[in-house]
Amino acid sequence: MKKLLLLSAVTGLTCMLQAPASFALTGGISAEENAKLRAEYPMPSAEMLGDNCSACHGTNGAEFNEAMPPLAGMDKNNFIKLMKEYRENKFPSIVMHDVAHVFSDEEIEAMGDFFAKQKPEQWTRPDWNKSIKQHAEEHSHE
Amino acid sequence: MKKTLLISALALTTGFTQLASANEHAAPQAQAWTLQQWHQTQNNIPNGNISKGAELHKQALCMTCHGENGVAPSRNAPSLAGNNIDYTFKTLKDYQSGLRNEGHGKSAVMIAAAQSLTQQDMADLAYFYAEQTLQSKAPAQALSSSTERLVRKGDVKRMITPCASCHGVHGEGNEITPALAGQTAHYFIRTMKAYKIKHRTNDINQGMGQFTHDLTDEEIHALADYYASLSK
Amino acid sequence: MNKITRRDLIKLFGTTALSTGLMGASSLAFASKSAHIVIVGGGVGGAASAKYMRLLNPDVRITIVEPEPKYIFCPGSNEVVADFDTLESLTVDFNTLKSRYAVNIIQDRATEIDYAAKKLKLAKGDVLSYDKLIVSPGPDFKYDAVEGFSKQLAEGNFPAAWHAGPQTLVLRDQINALPQGGTVLITSPVDPYRCPPAPYERASFIANKLKTVNPTAKVIILDSKDDFIFHDVYLDYWEKMHGLGTPDARIEWISKKSGGHVTKLDTKNRTLTTANGQVHKGDVINIIPPEMAGSFVRMNGLSEGDWAPFNSKDFSTKRDKDVYIIGDSAAADPMPKTGYIASNQAKVVTKAIHAELTGKDIGTPFITNNCVALAADDWGMTVAETFRYAGNNKPFEESYIMSDPTKNPFYRHIRAEVAKNWQRTFRKDIYS
Ligand SMILES: Cc1cc2nc3c(=O)[nH]c(=O)nc-3n(C[C@H](O)[C@H](O)[C@H](O)COP(=O)(O)OP(=O)(O)OC[C@H]3O[C@@H](n4cnc5c(N)ncnc54)[C@H](O)[C@@H]3O)c2cc1C
Numbered sequence: 001m002k003k004l005l006l007l008s009a010v011t012g013l014t015c016m017l018q019a020p021a022s023f024a025l026t027g028g029i030s031a032e033e034n035a036k037l038r039a040e041y042p043m044p045s046a047e048m049l050g051d052n053c054s055a056c057h058g059t060n061g062a063e064f065n066e067a068m069p070p071l072a073g074m075d076k077n078n079f080i081k082l083m084k085e086y087r088e089n090k091f092p093s094i095v096m097h098d099v100a101h102v103f104s105d106e107e108i109e110a111m112g113d114f115f116a117k118q119k120p121e122q123w124t125r126p127d128w129n130k131s132i133k134q135h136a137e138e139h140s141h142e
Numbered sequence: 143m144k145k146t147l148l149i150s151a152l153a154l155t156t157g158f159t160q161l162a163s164a165n166e167h168a169a170p171q172a173q174a175w176t177l178q179q180w181h182q183t184q185n186n187i188p189n190g191n192i193s194k195g196a197e198l199h200k201q202a203l204c205m206t207c208h209g210e211n212g213v214a215p216s217r218n219a220p221s222l223a224g225n226n227i228d229y230t231f232k233t234l235k236d237y238q239s240g241l242r243n244e245g246h247g248k249s250a251v252m253i254a255a256a257q258s259l260t261q262q263d264m265a266d267l268a269y270f271y272a273e274q275t276l277q278s279k280a281p282a283q284a285l286s287s288s289t290e291r292l293v294r295k296g297d298v299k300r301m302i303t304p305c306a307s308c309h310g311v312h313g314e315g316n317e318i319t320p321a322l323a324g325q326t327a328h329y330f331i332r333t334m335k336a337y338k339i340k341h342r343t344n345d346i347n348q349g350m351g352q353f354t355h356d357l358t359d360e361e362i363h364a365l366a367d368y369y370a371s372l373s374k
Numbered sequence: 375m376n377k378i379t380r381r382d383l384i385k386l387f388g389t390t391a392l393s394t395g396l397m398g399a400s401s402l403a404f405a406s407k408s409a410h411i412v413i414v415g416g417g418v419g420g421a422a423s424a425k426y427m428r429l430l431n432p433d434v435r436i437t438i439v440e441p442e443p444k445y446i447f448c449p450g451s452n453e454v455v456a457d458f459d460t461l462e463s464l465t466v467d468f469n470t471l472k473s474r475y476a477v478n479i480i481q482d483r484a485t486e487i488d489y490a491a492k493k494l495k496l497a498k499g500d501v502l503s504y505d506k507l508i509v510s511p512g513p514d515f516k517y518d519a520v521e522g523f524s525k526q527l528a529e530g531n532f533p534a535a536w537h538a539g540p541q542t543l544v545l546r547d548q549i550n551a552l553p554q555g556g557t558v559l560i561t562s563p564v565d566p567y568r569c570p571p572a573p574y575e576r577a578s579f580i581a582n583k584l585k586t587v588n589p590t591a592k593v594i595i596l597d598s599k600d601d602f603i604f605h606d607v608y609l610d611y612w613e614k615m616h617g618l619g620t621p622d623a624r625i626e627w628i629s630k631k632s633g634g635h636v637t638k639l640d641t642k643n644r645t646l647t648t649a650n651g652q653v654h655k656g657d658v659i660n661i662i663p664p665e666m667a668g669s670f671v672r673m674n675g676l677s678e679g680d681w682a683p684f685n686s687k688d689f690s691t692k693r694d695k696d697v698y699i700i701g702d703s704a705a706a707d708p709m710p711k712t713g714y715i716a717s718n719q720a721k722v723v724t725k726a727i728h729a730e731l732t733g734k735d736i737g738t739p740f741i742t743n744n745c746v747a748l749a750a751d752d753w754g755m756t757v758a759e760t761f762r763y764a765g766n767n768k769p770f771e772e773s774y775i776m777s778d779p780t781k782n783p784f785y786r787h788i789r790a791e792v793a794k795n796w797q798r799t800f801r802k803d804i805y806s
Contacts, residue, residue, distance in 0.1 A: 028773035044740035066247030066795040069218035093206040098758035098775035202784040247795040254791035258783040
């Protein structure tokens with residue numbers, strides 16, 4: 001965390017217009033620099049992006065019975081619409097504007113696909129021992 | 143959780159008046175309602191201001207979870223659009239007092255959200271939601287005969303009164319009986335199960351609790367799908 | 375159907391450590407050619423590595439080396455200090471990792487890496503062969519940065535309580551026993567250290583508690599810095615709730631500039647001396663020492679200076695491409711040293727390893743940090759930080775948005791609740 005805290009006049013102002021109650025402190029690289037870095041390297045995979053959300057939204061977006069809504073099985077278009085609204089700061093949010101402001105359209109769509117594919121259920125207990133045993137048997141040539 | 147309520151009462155005395163002034167009802171009142179107490183409260187619900195309610199819906203962060211105009215954006219949160227003034231008002235009071243507390247993070251965050259609402263705020267919000275319409279997102283359902291029986295006739299053997307007798311033939315509700323038409327199915331199921339296992343106990347005389355004891359999971363799911371398919 | 379004998383197992387794991395409980399997951403039947411991923415440390419970074427490795431790959435063998443039988447989470451431990459949460463609720467065991475994710479747990483301390491032979495030596499004498507080694511042993515503390523302070527004192531009457539455990543409870547009991555009108559001294563170290571807002575969160579919680587049980591008591595933060603994260607929010611809170619800036623302030627923050635940097639502890643007189651010679655007397659003294667990479671990291675030549683550098687693409691160490699460094703020991707600036715970061719680094723490392731094992735490209739790494747901190751049970755704040763990859767030999771580039779002292783009470787209340795929810799989802803994401 002860089003120690004220099006810039007109160008960005010621009011962001012502060014737009015936030016004030018849309019969400020007068022809170023305008024946050026922002027810092028680090030600018031949106032343009034962010035876009036430049038995005039263009040320079042291949043897009044991180046959907047899992048790479050989506051796994052960053054799991055400490056709040058549950059592993060693979062599964063239901064953890066908490067305030068943060070589960071994302072697994074969410075309708076892709078709905079996901080994209082919400083993420084873009086958060087990104088544009090269309091309405092005040094708890095944390096999601098702060099999370100979403102860095103993502104490109106493509107990244108949002110990739111995550112939308114990723115979460116839509118997950119099962120909308122409680123974080124279950126897959127028996128990995130069992131599946132590993134099975135796997136080992138299938139691959140055993142001894 | 144109970145501790146939260148005490149501490150927040152303290153915090154409120156620092157008085158941020160921009161959106162909400164210090165609330166005389168912030169002290170815990172987690173006692174069950176008597177019908178008489180409710181009637182008294184009901185008679186004193188302030189007149190709500192719809193445009194103030196709309197603004198508060200945004201600024202108090204209700205919108206980020208409950209969606210534009212109180213139409214839930216996903217399966218997580220309930221829709222508030224089109225619900226009755228009395229029901230919304232009572233529910234917010236119950237969250238503020240901690241009487242409604244299903245014991246999971248979803249109700250804990252609602253308790254937190256309700257902490258700094260004044261009576262007037264609650265009325266403004268309730269009037270605002272009542273003014274919105276809720277279109278069903280689910281396809282129309284062919285009602286199975288067993289679900290239809292529960293809704294319209296009840297089940298004498300299990301002492302289940304027909305849902306429609308209180309919630310209305312179109313799931314529109316009345317006063318403190320909530321509208322069910324168009325409600326998020328996931329939420330419907332979650333809250334019915336919470337009544338069933340007595341995690342939700344804010345209903346007067348545990349009226350709803352009684353009807354859920356003997357409902358099976360399949361019946362609850364079918365009822366949820368049915369009501370989700372109605373519009374109001 | 376093939377029966378696996380003890381000799382096969384020794385062959386599989388390349389070790390004689392079977393007697394030490396290596397076969398925690400008793401029904402393991404791996405193909406013998408599968409890779410062995412060994413993890414040093416069963417804390418946040420280590421445990422997240424084990425679980426996410428398994429989610430990606432059912433074939434690999436996964437072993438965690440961890441000296442403690444259980445892990446106690448630090449997030450939530452300030453609540454324990456102020457006595458409104460318990461250590462029990464922050465404690466997890468390794469049973470789920472064993473039974474659900476087929477992870478072997480060896481209760482021992484890793485001591486030495488034989489890079490050439492790709493072997494890891496353990497304190498009790500066992501030796502493990504690894505294909506990939508993930509190192510996440512957390513930090514060590516520089517006790518000697520404060521003259522007169524030591525590990526022994528921290529484990530005695532001068533708890534640092536910067537790793538949740540027995541010291542947390544000693545500090546809690548000392549606060550509970552604080553004489554009326556007494557003083558609590560808390561030192562806050564130079565950057566970088568684990569969980570940047572935590573000293574200020576701790577100070578706030580203690581002051582909140584004293585407000586009701588011991589209203590004339592006082593908390594003084596002696597800081598080795600002039601600024602800290604959420605500075606504006608905490609100062610605003612302290613002004614509103616604890617009279618900061620008035621003669622009766624219940625909390626006082628002394629920056630480095632104003633002489634806050636502590637150099638010396640006098641245990642007999644219970645005083646701290648600062649760089650400019652000021653002497654502060656404390657009934658409770660909580661020194662949070664500066665940090666450096668864990669001793670395992672430093673002893674094995676993985677660190678340069680205090681921390682271990684790595685290749686940004688996959689967190690492999692500069693020393694050896696099959697040895698990875700994550701968590702608090704890594705030289706990851708501008709990433710802060712948080713559990714959130716450690717767990718997300720684990721998710722990158724495991725993807726990199728899986729990609730390599732399956733002959734695919736590692737892809738571009740991407741990491742975020744989200745800190746949800748508290749000033750009180752109902753006063754929350756957040757920071758969301760994103761780290762973009764900027765080249766294998768360059769640090770990640772950061773951008774962030776964080777809370778300011780808002781007048782909107784809904785933000786504070788709801789964010790505080792989200793913070794509490796987060797502690798639980800975070801634990802579940804790693805250990806369930
Ligand atoms: C008071 C406090 C509050 C905090 N709050 C938050 C918060 O709200 N959010 C957040 O994200 N972070 C928080 N943190 C920071 C977080 O706890 C750390 O950043 C995180 O634990 C780092 O993970 P790690 O894997 O590097 O180390 P650890 O989690 O400390 O795990 C290291 C493990 O390695 C083991 N080990 C050490 N040496 C060896 C060896 N030689 N061989 C084998 N095993 C070994 C240790 O026993 C330990 O179990 C907080 C920290 C503190 C002190």
